[in-house]
Structures are given as structure tokens and as C-alpha cells.
Amino acid sequence: MSITEIARGYAPPREAESAAGSSGPARADLVRLTPATARGARVPRWLRRTTGPVVLVALWHLASSTGILPAEVLAGPGTVLSSAAKLIESGELQAAIVVSMSRAMTGLAIGGSIGVLLAVLSGLTRLGEDMVDAPMQMLRTVPNVALIPLLIIWFGIGEAPKIALIALATAFPLYLNVYAGIRGVDQSLIEAGRTLGLSRWGLVRHVILPGALPNALVGLRYSLGIAWLALVFGEQINATAGVGYLMANAREFFQTDVIVVCLVVYAFLGLAVDLVVRTLERIFLSWRPSFTGA
Incomplete structure (x- = not known):
């Protein structure tokens, strides 16, 4: 029996008694309540979410067209779109995105795996906590950028130091959150699992x-x-490809339009991967009712 079944199968005594006394059978399924404000909203949520970026771009265009924001300081939206079209037409932007995505995902896979493994070891056993938690707490306070000279000495100036920097940066957030999640599991769920006869491994697998x-x-x-963020710093280490490489070249020639294109690419890549995580949350956490805003 998993934590989902335990959560769905539990009913407070008063509710269970009232359900038993009613004409129909008691229901154990959770019912998701929709706030009245959400039911009465007429404007689609996707339209409300896009209002802020659209207004920001409109103000940017207005400031550029009126001369309040000089082109030497920041290129206008029209110039940025034109530069983006040229980079896409030449294939430079697509190739740079592929290289940067490969670096980011490889570093995340390595650092995330290490962070989760250490968090499970530290969270499940007191010996693991004594051996792992203190060094991790010390290392996470060291600025990752300060490690760049050491990474260059250890791994050279190729792809390895870039991936290592991303791995170091991404390991600690996953370690802290997974460790806190393991130690924050409700003790009543642990006791319910033991009552149902789950072994230690069963508790870990189905509850913790x-x-x-x-x-x-x-x-x-x-x-x-x-x-x-780590990718931006990593691609300054003798990079010959990637979005950071395009940005570094644009900086040398004061091409603010290309710099803005690269920043927008970083922003959309971050938004895309965040959307993937939100989708995973909806899939794997569908059993947990949560507040959706008033």
C-alpha cells in the first residue's frame, strides 16, 4: 500500500460516522474544491499570464521609438527580432541552443543524481546524516564561481569544467530539498504503514x-x-559554441541586439524546462489536494 492509498483511505472519525449514518455509502475519494473566484473568472488564465510580458515589451518598444532608450544602450524589439531571424536563418542560433542544452542537461543529470543519492543516504540513516550532512552544508556556502580556476586546473579548458560547474551548482538544491522532504514525512503515515505490515524497505518505497x-x-x-545561471558562467571558459559563446562575441562588438536575443533564449529555455517540471508535478502529485489561489 502506497502513500497515495493511505492518504485516500483515511477519513476523520466524524466524517466517517456521518457518512455511515447517511442514506448512501461512505466515499473515500478526495474531492478537489474549486475556489469561487476561480469558477467566476471569465478571462482565460493563459491570457492573464501573458499580459505582463506583453505590457513590458510594449513599454520597451515605446521607449525605443521615442528615443528615451537609445539603441547604443539597448536595441529595440524590432532590431532584436531582425537579429534573431538572421541567426535562425543562418542556423547559428539552433546550433548554439543544442550545445547549451546538452551542457545544462548533462551537468544537471550528474549533479542531480549525486545530490539525490546523498540526500537519501543522509535522510534515511543517522550514520549517513553524520557522515554526509555536515560536509554538504559547508560546501554549499562556497561560491561556485570561485571554483572556476580550480576546475580549469583539474579538467582543462574543454567541456569538462563547464559540465562540472553546472553539476556542482545543481547538486545542493536537490540535496537540501530531498533531505528535508524525507525528514518531513508525517509520522502518522509511517505508523500506518507499519500497522499494515510494511517492511523497512516497503516503508521507504511506498511511504517515505x-x-x-x-x-x-x-x-x-x-x-x-x-x-x-551556471551555464552562463561556464560558457565563458574558452567556449567555442553555445548561447554563451554568441553572447561573448556580441559583447566584443557591442551588439546589444544579439545579447538580448541570447538572454531571451535563456529565458525561454528556462520557462520550457519549468513547464516540464510543472507537468510532472500534476502527474505525480495528483493525489495531493493543494491550494490553487484565491
Whole structure:
């Protein structure tokens, strides 16, 4: 029996008694309540979410067209779109995105795997906590950018230091959140699992790890955001390809339009991977009712 079944099968005594006394059978399924404000909203939510970016771009265009924002300081939206079209037509932008995505996902896979493994070891056993938690707490306070000279000495100036920097940056958010999720599992669920006859491994598999999943997904979202930040720094290490390489070249020639294109690409890549994590949350956490806003 998993944590989902335990959560769905539990009913408070008063509710159970009232359900038993009614004409119909008692229902154990959870009912998701929709706020009255959400039911009465007429404007589609996707339209409300896009209002902010559209207004921001409109203000940017207005400031550029009126001369309040000089082109030497920041190119206008029209110039940025024209530069993006040229980069797409030449294939430079697509190739740079593929290279940057490969670096970010490889570093995240390595760092995330290490962070989750250490969090499980530290969260499940006191010996693991004594051996792992203190070094991790010390290392996470060291600025990752300060490690770039050491990474260059250890791994050279190729792809390895870039991936290592991303791995170091993404390991700690996942470690902290998974560890907190494991230690934050409701003790009553543990006792319910023991009452149902689950073994130690059964408790870990069906109760503790699923209970820590919400925190793990939060940590994944943090790690994805930090992965892009680390990627920007990593692609300054003798990069010959990638979005950071395009940005570095544009900086040398004061091409603010290309720099803005690269920044927008970083933003959309981050938004895309965040959307993937949100989808995973809806799939794996469908058993957990949560507040959706008033």
C-alpha cells in the first residue's frame, strides 16, 4: 500500500460516522474544491499570464521609438527580432541552443543524481546524516564561481569544467530539498504503514520516498534555474559554441541586439524546462489536494 492509498483511505472519525449514518455509502475519494473566484473568472488564465510580458515589451518598444532608450544602450524589439531571424536563418542560433542544452542537461543529470543519492543516504540513516550532512552544508556556502580556476586546473579548458560547474551548482538544491522532504514525512503515515505490515524497505518505497516527492520536485525546479545561471558562467571558459559563446562575441562588438536575443533564449529555455517540471508535478502529485489561489 502506497502513500497515495493511505492518504485516500483515511477519513476523520466524524466524517466517517456521518457518512455511515447517511442514506448512501461512505466515499473515500478526495474531492478537489474549486475556489469561487476561480469558477467566476471569465478571462482565460493563459491570457492573464501573458499580459505582463506583453505590457513590458510594449513599454520597451515605446521607449525605443521615442528615443528615451537609445539603441547604443539597448536595441529595440524590432532590431532584436531582425537579429534573431538572421541567426535562425543562418542556423547559428539552433546550433548554439543544442550545445547549451546538452551542457545544462548533462551537468544537471550528474549533479542531480549525486545530490539525490546523498540526500537519501543522509535522510534515511543517522550514520549517513553524520557522515554526509555536515560536509554538504559547508560546501554549499562556497561560491561556485570561485571554483572556476580550480576546475580549469583539474579538467582543462574543454567541456569538462563547464559540465562540472553546472553539476556542482545543481547538486545542493536537490540535496537540501530531498533531505528535508524525507525528514518531513508525517509520522502518522509511517505508523500506518507499519500497522499494515510494511517492511523497512516497503516503508521507504511506498511511504517515505513518495512523501518526499513534492520537495524533490521543488528542488528540481531550483536546480534547473541554477543550471542556466551556471551555464552562463561556464560558457565563458574558452567556449567555442553555445548561447554563451554568441553572447561573448556580441559583447566584443557591442551588439546589444544579439545579447538580448541570447538572454531571451535563456529565458525561454528556462520557462520550457519549468513547464516540464510543472507537468510532472500534476502527474505525480495528483493525489495531493493543494491550494490553487484565491
